[in-house]
Amino acid sequence: MSWTKFLDDTMKRMGALQKQAPDMFAGFNTMGKAAKKNGTLDENTKELIALGIAISTRCDSCIGFHVKSLVRLGTTRAELCEALEMIGYMGGGPSIAFGAKALEAYDEFTSS
Template identity: 30%
Template sequence: MEDWNEYNAALREQGKVFAAAAPEAMKGFQALSRGASTTQHLDAKTREMIALAVAVTTRCQGCIDAHARKARAAGATKEEVAEALGVAIALNAGAALTYSLHVMEALEKAGT
């Protein structure tokens, strides 16, 4: 398991290195992040639970770190986050099933 405080500190340090090497790319990412976090219809807690579910499905440790912190700050409980993660688990299984069906179709077509 990760030491998330150590991971966060290391990630921030590497972020500074990247920002110095590619400042426009970092500015673009920050603008996108600001735009996505400025919501009118979702509260912060809901947004962060969605972000955590997406972070799991995209396997982004940095996103997990950032959005777990933000979810806690927004008042999300462990049980609420676990329920949101259950949705991510189900969708990952659904995606695996859907792509398995594509494999079966490709396999069938390859034999013709």
């Protein structure tokens, strides 16, 4: 699977929904900006938390978006893998399987 193509396709689908529900997207974007701003926790830590939730809810799109953000923020492969260990510990087999997807996405996004 190409994570880049998958996220591009996801963005197209979301764009179609955004045309029908612009207020929902505006609200979601405002909430995201507020949640991601640096405070006691930095954005990288918050994105690792978001990735844990994405993996536990088995949302491929969310995994892709949050891994892409982690790459943008300079998260190392070692940091990601350490987070994936905790996520796998807390979520068991399904989280390990979806954590492997997150690592695959990280490897694709950092190779380009």
